[in-house]
Amino acid sequence: MELTIRPLDRDDKDGWLALWRAYHAHYGDEVSADLTFTTFDRLVDRTHSLRCRIALTPEHKVVGFVNYFLHDSKWQTRESCFIEDIFVGVEARRQGVGQRMLQDIHRIANINRWGRLYMAVPGTDDGAVAFFRATAEESDWIVFDYEL
Numbered sequence: 536m537e538l539t540i541r542p543l544d545r546d547d548k549d550g551w552l553a554l555w556r557a558y559h560a561h562y563g564d565e566v567s568a569d570l571t572f573t574t575f576d577r578l579v580d581r582t583h584s585l586r587c588r589i590a591l592t593p594e595h596k597v598v599g600f601v602n603y604f605l606h607d608s609k610w611q612t613r614e615s616c617f618i619e620d621i622f623v624g625v626e627a628r629r630q631g632v633g634q635r636m637l638q639d640i641h642r643i644a645n646i647n648r649w650g651r652l653y654m655a656v657p658g659t660d661d662g663a664v665a666f667f668r669a670t671a672e673e674s675d676w677i678v679f680d681y682e683l
């Protein structure tokens with residue numbers, strides 16, 4: 536599949552929004568309009584720590600996104616990158632879109648000399664777990680969430 540991968544822009548809102556809703560439906564989540572549009576505004580603000588890159592077809596259809604953020608760590612001197620969301624629309628799956636988006640983030644990490652690139656995946660999402668096991672090293676760390 537021929538793709539362009541680039542940062543999310545305001546003009547991409549409709550395509551991103553359709554995937555954003557499909558992503559949350561996949562996990563059985565409902566997100567408020569306030570959270571959705573606040574997230575979009577943050578992702579297109581080049582000064583905000585949240586970032587997004589999208590995969591587009593030659594017809595400019597958004598078929599995937601990867602949302603991530605950079606943060607400091609006391610374990611290293613360089614920034615770390617946490618991939619918070621990666622999603623490919625149903626019609627574009629199994630065509631290398633997810634892998635291409637991860638390669639793109641990996642390329643950017645190397646250019647910027649980030650110290651770490653990592654993600655967390657719900658253990659109940661067998662497809663996502665299999666995908667990441669094929670593309671990254673599995674950590675022996677266990678993630679715990681506290682209710683707030």
